[in-house]
Amino acid sequence: MAGQLPTLMKTETPPTSSRLALSIRDRETLEGLSHDGFQSLRARKRAHALLLLAQGLPPGSVPFRTGLTRKSLDAMLERLKSHGVHGAVFDRPHHRNAQLHDYALLAEKTRRVLASRPPPGTLRWGLEPLTEAVRALLPPGTTLNREIMRQVLKKKLGIKSIRFVEPYWLMQVRKMA
DSSP states (O other): OOSSOOOSSOOOOOOGGGSOOOOHHHHHHHHHHHHOTTSOHHHHHHHHHHHHHHTTOOTTTHHHHHOOOHHHHHHHHHHHHHHHHHHHHHSSOOOTTOOSSOHHHHHHHHHHHHTSOOOTTOSSOOHHHHHHHHHHHSOTTOOOOHHHHHHIIIIISOOSOGGGSOOHHHHHHHHHO
16 A cells, blocks of 8 residues: 555546548548638537547536536537538538439429419419418428429529519410410
8 A cells, every 4th residue: 555656536538439530632622621710619619529439538527618518518529520620510401512402303393383363353473472382382391481382493493583584374365366
């Protein structure tokens, strides 16, 4: 007993398997995000937490050093697995080519609605009634708002404004002639 030093706390180095494996590019991205003053405080904290995990800090001590809760850290790690670094830091994937909507399906449904009779009491389709009619044809859970409808009209159908759509009665007259 006299020759032994008292051990107050048993410190173990974490095994390398518990260390978060990040590529060099991901590390550089996280470094940049954690020091970028234009990013939100939440994004900087999340980037810092991922860097600490990559350095081998145990997951239990990361919330104390960053101010994140354990629940948000676990959710962030799940997003990291499914969406990558940007998805983990910003809540959802931020890919340039990510499409949240099936614009081909929306364009096809919009064409079908525009070829039909407008709501009673109107001579032509407006943006709000058109959005409601297309939304009724879509599968449940699909989000559609006026801005998405405007983008479909402009980008997929080549219609710059809803006012440029021919009225239903004019289409009927041209069919008869």
